[in-house]
Amino acid sequence: MSPPDRDPPPPAPPPDVDTPFSVKHVEAKASLLLLALLLMVLGAVAYLAYARGAFEPTQTLVLVSDDSEGVVVGMDLTFAGFAIGRVKRIELAPDGNARVLVDVPLKDAHWLRESSIFTLVRGVVGNTNIRAYSGVLTDPPLPDGAVRTVLRGDTAAEIPKLLAQARELLQNLNAMTASDSSLSNSFGNVQALTDKLKGPGGGLGVLLGSDAEAKKLLATLERTNSLLARLDTLAVKADAQVFGKDGVMPHANASVQQLNALLADARASLKKADAVLDDAKTISGNAKSATADLGSLRAQVEASLRNVDALILEVNRKWPFARDTEVKLP
Amino acid sequence: MGPMSSLQGAIGAAGRAGVQWSTSWWHVVRVGALVLVLALSPSTYLATNRRALLHHLYVGTAPLVAWFAVLSALISLVLIRIVIVTAASYGLGQYALEMVIRVLVLELIPLTAALFVALRCTVPSGAELSRMHARGDLVRLQARGIDPVRHELMPRVVTGIFAVGLLAALSCLIALFIAYLSLYGLSLGAFAGFTRVVGQIFEPGVMMILALKTLLFSLAVSLIPVGALLRGPRPDTTRTSAALDSLVRMFLAILLIEVASLIGNYT
Numbered sequence: 001m002s003p004p005d006r007d008p009p010p011p012a013p014p015p016d017v018d019t020p021f022s023v024k025h026v027e028a029k030a031s032l033l034l035l036a037l038l039l040m041v042l043g044a045v046a047y048l049a050y051a052r053g054a055f056e057p058t059q060t061l062v063l064v065s066d067d068s069e070g071v072v073v074g075m076d077l078t079f080a081g082f083a084i085g086r087v088k089r090i091e092l093a094p095d096g097n098a099r100v101l102v103d104v105p106l107k108d109a110h111w112l113r114e115s116s117i118f119t120l121v122r123g124v125v126g127n128t129n130i131r132a133y134s135g136v137l138t139d140p141p142l143p144d145g146a147v148r149t150v151l152r153g154d155t156a157a158e159i160p161k162l163l164a165q166a167r168e169l170l171q172n173l174n175a176m177t178a179s180d181s182s183l184s185n186s187f188g189n190v191q192a193l194t195d196k197l198k199g200p201g202g203g204l205g206v207l208l209g210s211d212a213e214a215k216k217l218l219a220t221l222e223r224t225n226s227l228l229a230r231l232d233t234l235a236v237k238a239d240a241q242v243f244g245k246d247g248v249m250p251h252a253n254a255s256v257q258q259l260n261a262l263l264a265d266a267r268a269s270l271k272k273a274d275a276v277l278d279d280a281k282t283i284s285g286n287a288k289s290a291t292a293d294l295g296s297l298r299a300q301v302e303a304s305l306r307n308v309d310a311l312i313l314e315v316n317r318k319w320p321f322a323r324d325t326e327v328k329l330p
Numbered sequence: 331m332g333p334m335s336s337l338q339g340a341i342g343a344a345g346r347a348g349v350q351w352s353t354s355w356w357h358v359v360r361v362g363a364l365v366l367v368l369a370l371s372p373s374t375y376l377a378t379n380r381r382a383l384l385h386h387l388y389v390g391t392a393p394l395v396a397w398f399a400v401l402s403a404l405i406s407l408v409l410i411r412i413v414i415v416t417a418a419s420y421g422l423g424q425y426a427l428e429m430v431i432r433v434l435v436l437e438l439i440p441l442t443a444a445l446f447v448a449l450r451c452t453v454p455s456g457a458e459l460s461r462m463h464a465r466g467d468l469v470r471l472q473a474r475g476i477d478p479v480r481h482e483l484m485p486r487v488v489t490g491i492f493a494v495g496l497l498a499a500l501s502c503l504i505a506l507f508i509a510y511l512s513l514y515g516l517s518l519g520a521f522a523g524f525t526r527v528v529g530q531i532f533e534p535g536v537m538m539i540l541a542l543k544t545l546l547f548s549l550a551v552s553l554i555p556v557g558a559l560l561r562g563p564r565p566d567t568t569r570t571s572a573a574l575d576s577l578v579r580m581f582l583a584i585l586l587i588e589v590a591s592l593i594g595n596y597t
Binding site: 026027029030031033034036037040041044048050051052053073074075076083 | 380381384385387388389391392395492495496499500502503523525526528529530532533537
């Protein structure tokens with residue numbers, strides 16, 4: 001910018017239409033500039049028309065939703081993350097539902113099938129996406145002007161629920177961490193415990209409940225120690241008495257040896273006794289046979305006696321001064 | 331009587347200022363109407379006038395193109411990097427391109443082009459016209475049978491309008507090119523997605539507002555500096571204050587146009 005207050009102004013030469021302009025081929029160059037602007041503007045218009053799909057044959061898809069909030073004209077319909085359509089118009093149907101008219105280029109229309117599902121999802125940031133899902137790509141293609149109900153999912157609607165739960169959680173946390181809460185008391189107890197643990201004999205005091213008990217235990221331990229020392233001394237003495245030179249064990253050894261000798265004597269005595277028993281066994285066998293002979297002898301004696309008895313009876317009967325044997329009744 | 335007379339004086343001064351303000355705007359409108367009529371009349375494009383028009387067009391525009399291309403490329407590069415990095419840091423990288431196009435192409439570039447043309451072309455040109463008028467060159471031209479309005483005034487206005495359009499279009503292209511390179515590198519694979527985003531942003535309404543805004547910017551920076559010419563020299567003002575006056579007027583007009591375009595685009 002040249003300063004307008006230049007004072008005095010430089011003497012400009014008066015314009016003269018007859019003199020040629022100083023720039024050569026000025027008309028051609030200016031025409032080039034004009035042409036450049038024209039080309040840029042026309043190119044921009046053509047590119048924008050192409051970008052908005054003006055040169056593409058399309059088919060229409062009508063999505064019906066009970067709420068079209070977040071849907072704007074020009075937004076994309078995506079399939080597997082790729083934009084395959086563009087919202088052309090949004091209108092309110094007589095039944096109160098929103099009708100979203102989507103232009104789908106014919107070259108991308110084969111992704112949409114009769115069984116395709118359409119969703120309208122609102123993100124946390126407020127962005128809205130219309131997505132198509134085609135599970136069975138062998139189904140018949142979606143016809144032009146097809147009307148489909150769109151499934152709505154609203155992330156933002158989940159936020160109040162989430163906030164309520166978060167608030168409840170925070171209240172619980174507050175209650176847990178309050179100064180008079182059980183958690184705080186527990187921490188206080190833990191602190192008291194650790195303080196106690198740091199002191200002398202603290203661990204025993206914590207385990208037994210009081211310092212007095214801990215002292216008792218310590219005293220018991222001391223007494224046990226002294227008892228063990230005494231036991232040790234006792235063991236040494238017992239060792240000397242049992243296994244010492246004049247101890248019990250050497251005498252016991254001698255006794256055992258004597259016992260062995262006694263046992264040998266006893267074994268010899270038993271052998272003798274065995275021989276006596278053999279003799280006795282023989283004697284008893286003889287006695288047994290003698291007893292059998294006595295039996296037959298006795299039988300013979302009994303037969304002789306019976307014969308004698310019969311003889312006497314016969315004599316008595318034949319004898320004149322036989323005794324009156326009859327029984328007289330009164 | 332003292333306070334009363336001072337109040338009357340204040341009211342009178344305010345009235346005079348209002349009248350002057352309205353008169354100035356009226357002159358601007360008159361120049362615009364005059365240029366429009368002349369641009370539509372075939373006699374303007376006779377050989378002599380056409381040569382003068384093309385001369386002004388070339389001399390006024392060509393020196394600006396290279397400088398402005400470099401300047402806008404640098405500014406675009408810096409702003410695009412800032413927007414992309416900021417958007418990526420918030421995890422909103424997918425919106426970076428839309429933000430770049432909206433901030434740069436729709437808002438900043440037409441404004442920058444208009445201000446650049448005003449400062450480098452139309453304001454000096456208007457000042458030169460005022461000097462010629464003060465020296466009586468225009469009267470001499472008229473005496474020689476040459477219409478000074480067709481020969482001097484209209485070419486300068488047309489040059490300003492043309493320069494704003496050319497620089498805005500050029501820097502828009504540069505900004506889009508740099509944005510693509512910054513986001514996707516030298517790969518052509520993202521061109522389809524890029525085109526789709528551009529198509530989503532440039533709705534018919536947005537395109538119309540952009541074109542209208544650029545046209546109004548170019549009219550403001552072209553007409554207001556030369557509008558003072560028809561008003562003629564005023565005895566109570568120096569040249570400096572007159573130039574400042576036209577600059578303030580121009581900035582006010584640009585501000586109003588920008589606000590109106592923002593209202594149109596984002597409400």
